[in-house]
Amino acid sequence: MKFVDEVRIFVKAGDGGNGAVSFRREKFIERGGPNGGDGGDGGSVIFVADPQLTTLLDYRYQQHHRAKGGEHGMGSDCNGRAAEDMVLKVPVGTLVKNANTDELLVDLSESGQRWVAAKGGRGGLGNMNFATSTRQTPRFAQDGTKGEEVTLRLELKLLADVGLLGFPNAGKSTFISRVSRARPKVADYPFTTLVPNLGMVQYKDGLSFVMADIPGIIEGASEGVGLGHQFLRHVERCKVLIHLIDMGAEGEDRSPLHDFDVLNTELAKYSEQLAGKPQVVAANKLDLPDAQARLAPFTEALRERGIRVYPVSCATGEGMQALMDSVAEVLFTGRTEKLHVEKPAPVRKAAAKTAAREAPARKAAAPARKTGKAPAAKKAPAAKKAPAAKKAPARKAAAPARKAPGPARTVKAPARKAAAKKVAARKAPAKRGAMAKQRPAAKQTRAAAKKAPARKPGGRRS
Ligand SMILES: Nc1nc2c(ncn2[C@@H]2O[C@H](COP(=O)(O)OP(=O)(O)OP(=O)(O)O)[C@@H](O)[C@H]2O)c(=O)[nH]1
Ligand SMILES: [Mg+2]
Incomplete structure (x- = not known):
């Protein structure tokens, strides 16, 4: 069977029948009163998901579907017959969309699921309904309402696990x-x-x-x-x-x-x-x-x-x-x-490299510890773990720059006290001089400074 999974169809529900205007006319019964019956309801268009179907092929060939209208009311108190609903079978898994707005109206994903696409019009009331004590001969009746109409797009999405x-x-x-x-x-x-x-x-x-x-x-x-x-x-x-x-x-x-x-x-x-x-x-x-x-x-x-x-x-x-x-x-x-499988973890390789690189650094850091910069060495295992191994060299490079002037400042401090109100220009050479003095010390501490990332948390703890 040909597989069709998308169609556009027009559906229209039946109109309601009109109510009748009629009066009882019988021999020896004068002014028999109104007896116009009501109109019947129009048929609705209903979609039903049918598990027997696998294609929308039928709708490719017949694209207009109109439900019947209700019968009009009749005299002698006869109401019009309501029209039967029009049932359109579609495969389970059909999506019904409004063809103009593309709005999803319903997903018929369960077997036997029903959905009213267009509601039939209501039958009008016959004139017998309008008789009152003051208006005993109503010469009017109500018309039936129009059935709904809509253009739909049906899309079949198969149901598979x-x-x-x-x-x-x-x-x-x-x-x-x-x-x-x-x-x-x-x-x-x-x-x-x-x-x-x-x-x-x-x-x-x-x-x-x-x-x-x-x-x-x-x-x-x-x-x-x-x-x-x-x-x-x-x-x-x-x-x-x-x-x-x-x-x-x-x-x-x-x-x-x-x-x-x-x-x-x-x-x-x-x-x-x-x-x-x-x-x-x-x-x-x-x-x-x-x-x-x-x-x-x-x-x-x-x-x-x-x-x-x-x-x-x-x-x-x-x-x-x-x-x-x-x-x-x-x-x-x-x-x-x-x-899923475990990834080969490139991180670990990098961490191993870092550890290898850090090993001599740790050795160099040992003398620095004596000078009071020690806590870094204790943190060495933490450095090993460091997942952001790539960042380590950058930090290393940055650390000496930050840390080297450290001792220089301590030397500079008394200088500042001594010449508290001297111009800043004098400070600069002093700083430079101090730094020059401290350069060997700075060199020494550089290795320790490589440990800088580890030292921070260590410092906090001590
Ligand atoms: N040697 C070998 N051939 C295979 C195997 N599986 C499929 N084939 C062959 O591959 C060809 C294509 O197989 P199909 O099952 O039609 O492939 P398909 O994915 O459904 O292809 P389309 O329907 O065109 O999308 C056929 O000639 C099969 O016999 C396999 O495990 N080994
Ligand atoms: Mg195939």
Whole structure:
């Protein structure tokens, strides 16, 4: 059956019937009084989510839907018959939007869910309703009201728990046919799959879930390249995505890492929310010799990002169980630990380097401790831990500049006392002189000053 997932339709509810103006006319009964009946209500247009349907195809061919109007009221106290509601069946997962404003009106995501799209008009009252003691012959009746009308856009978003994503030819259809009873076409050319396929996966312990296989996504899909990215809508409701990488792909610019990045970029362009869904990354076609060679660098590259790669072969079934276990864990428990690996932690390497660099510095700091700058040495372990290892050299460089004049100031202090009211110009040489005197001391303390970041907290504690 042809798959149609977007249509525009016009719906109009039935108008209410008019009330009747009528008087009883019978032999020997004079002035029988008003007996015009009420009009019947118009039929409403109602959408019902039907699990039997999988496409909006019917609405592609019939785009106007009008419910019947109510009957008019009649004489002899006869009310008009109300019209039946018009029920429009749509697949479960249909979004109904106002075609003009694009406002989402309802998401029919539950089987049997009903929604009134256009309410039928109310029948008018017949003249018998308007008779009073002072107005016994009302020669008027009420008209029925008009039924609502609206132009709608129906969008089908399939309901699946797990979505399969990947470049064309990555093996998505092979994957779904291996884990479920879905039998989509599998062939060795891109864009074999043109419409989404659903498959019911029977997992262990009676647990089952629905998996969706959608057409391949390629670079520029968001600009309409290939089949575009409109099929991504069908995996928007998924809780987990399986990202299949074709490890045997050949061609310019095709490398597993490049494919991975391109697909994620396209996902992000489509929707940030979709891009943020948990992804199980599967490196497929590992039975091919080329694929084996590409696996190690790809796995390492993703490990640096903290992402685990599941090596699989949909052809032989190798690695599929581990992959499905992870998918089921995310789906049923919401835990995503299995999708991540520990990063190689470049921080630690840097920390090791820093520690190596600091080792001689610590030695040099030892004499400085004698001069009263000691607490730094105690803090050496803290320096080792320092996560911002890169910052350490900068601090080291800055520290001597800050600290070197320290002793000079202590020398300068008596000088200031002695010549309290002398001009500032005299101070400068004094400072310089003091600094010159202290230069060897400054040199000595430089090593200690390297410990400056550690000294601060130490100083506070002492
Ligand atoms: N050697 C090998 N070939 C595979 C494997 N999985 C899939 N293939 C082959 O790859 C080709 C494409 O497989 P499909 O399942 O049609 O790929 P797809 O991702 O659905 O492709 P589109 O529908 O075009 O997006 C077919 O010829 C498969 O036989 C695998 O694990 N190993
Ligand atoms: Mg396919």
